[in-house]
Amino acid sequence: PLVIILVLVTALVLSLPLMILLLLYNVFANCNNVIDKTMVDNDEFIDRDIEDLPPEIDSIENLIFSCDPSLTLRKVQADLSATETLNLSSKPDMSTEELENIAVLLLSLNPRRYRMRVLNLDDSRLTDEKLKTLAPLIVRFHTVSIGGKQDFGEEGLEQLRLFMEHVYGSQPVAMDDEIVPLVKCEKILLRRLEIKQSKAKKGVTDLTWVNEEVKGFEHEDEKTLMVNELANMIPYLTSLILDGFLREIRKNKENQLWQLWEKLNFVDHLEILSLRDCDITDRIIQKCLIGLSNVRNIDLSGNPDISYIGWKGLAETFEIRRGNCRIVQLAYQNSKHTIDENSGEQFAKMFCKLQKLDLRGSQISDEAVEKFLEAFGHKEGNNVSILE
Numbered sequence: 001p002l003v004i005i006l007v008l009v010t011a012l013v014l015s016l017p018l019m020i021l022l023l024l025y026n027v028f029a030n031c032n033n034v035i036d037k038t039m040v041d042n043d044e045f046i047d048r049d050i051e052d053l054p055p056e057i058d059s060i061e062n063l064i065f066s067c068d069p070s071l072t073l074r075k076v077q078a079d080l081s082a083t084e085t086l087n088l089s090s091k092p093d094m095s096t097e098e099l100e101n102i103a104v105l106l107l108s109l110n111p112r113r114y115r116m117r118v119l120n121l122d123d124s125r126l127t128d129e130k131l132k133t134l135a136p137l138i139v140r141f142h143t144v145s146i147g148g149k150q151d152f153g154e155e156g157l158e159q160l161r162l163f164m165e166h167v168y169g170s171q172p173v174a175m176d177d178e179i180v181p182l183v184k185c186e187k188i189l190l191r192r193l194e195i196k197q198s199k200a201k202k203g204v205t206d207l208t209w210v211n212e213e214v215k216g217f218e219h220e221d222e223k224t225l226m227v228n229e230l231a232n233m234i235p236y237l238t239s240l241i242l243d244g245f246l247r248e249i250r251k252n253k254e255n256q257l258w259q260l261w262e263k264l265n266f267v268d269h270l271e272i273l274s275l276r277d278c279d280i281t282d283r284i285i286q287k288c289l290i291g292l293s294n295v296r297n298i299d300l301s302g303n304p305d306i307s308y309i310g311w312k313g314l315a316e317t318f319e320i321r322r323g324n325c326r327i328v329q330l331a332y333q334n335s336k337h338t339i340d341e342n343s344g345e346q347f348a349k350m351f352c353k354l355q356k357l358d359l360r361g362s363q364i365s366d367e368a369v370e371k372f373l374e375a376f377g378h379k380e381g382n383n384v385s386i387l388e
């Protein structure tokens with residue numbers, strides 16, 4: 001046994017230099033690896049946040065769109081990092097393939113470093129196919145604007161909705177056939193959708209979705225289908241901006257857009273609804289009194305056909321549903337007709353519910369002003385705090 005112990009001790013002593021050499025080799029080898037990883041060029045350093053670049057865009061300095069030489073991946077990353085915004089407006093020549101590439105690029109970015117909040121696609125002539133291509137990217141932004149001159153129709157909006165339903169895993173349904181809840185899904189970040197149409201100049205006919213004026217009726221029917229498709233997206237949204245978008249639907253709007261008015265009556269999660277310059281009438285107001293009273297911030301400016309009858313319906317609804325109404329702000333900026341005594345009386349009745357009433361730009365009669373002063377004289381703690 002003594003001999004065996006002596007042999008083992010001798011072997012251990014002789015192997016110590018070799019073990020020390022191996023230890024030093026490993027230490028220096030790891031240091032070289034660290035140096036190699038940090039000594040990369042600037043482009044590779046920026047690309048570390050991208051999982052994979054499409055073969056068409058193999059560098060952050062390459063163009064993304066042939067129609068805009070200034071827009072590179074480096075600029076997109078800088079904009080997202082600084083303002084959380086991607087502005088692709090007024091680029092009608094973007095191809096479907098290029099849009100697919102940028103969708104892949106942005107979805108490959110590190111979401112903690114590059115937050116996506118605002119996507120502007122106004123006046124970009126999006127087609128149904130392009131909208132479908134962008135659907136995975138659109139749902140990752142909080143606010144998306146697709147107004148102005150576009151070429152998509154009901155099919156494009158339907159594809160966007162179907163994609164959201166696919167991601168969510170099911171179609172939103174009402175609980176007990178009463179209220180449709182807000183869809184909450186970590187993969188669907190879209191909450192505000194804007195589709196604004198500017199007013200055409202006098203003597204100029206601008207039918208965005210069609211090329212010939214003779215197709216006006218077909219265009220109007222397509223717009224109706226589009227609006228009703230938008231109604232199906234409301235369960236995913238907290239803000240819907242349709243300024244001017246309903247204006248071209250001229251025939252029987254209160255019945256043609258029944259899906260929109262009905263959907264508004266069965267949701268109570270909308271924070272903002274803007275229907276400026278949409279030719280809203282008293283009949284339409286009567287269709288969705290409950291829905292309007294459930295939206296926190298409503299803008300009905302530029303709709304001169306709303307008379308005291310429509311405002312009376314709203315005022316009475318606010319009173320009846322006093323404990324259930326969510327509305328706190330109402331805007332009605334209209335310079336076409338004077339707010340007379342009858343309308344002023346109805347606005348005054350809303351004071352006890354509203355926190356802010358915005359009547360800027362409106363002509364207000366002396367009789368209406370008297371009604372406002374009378375309402376302010378009432379000893380009610382919840383009286384309107386801001387009147388503009």
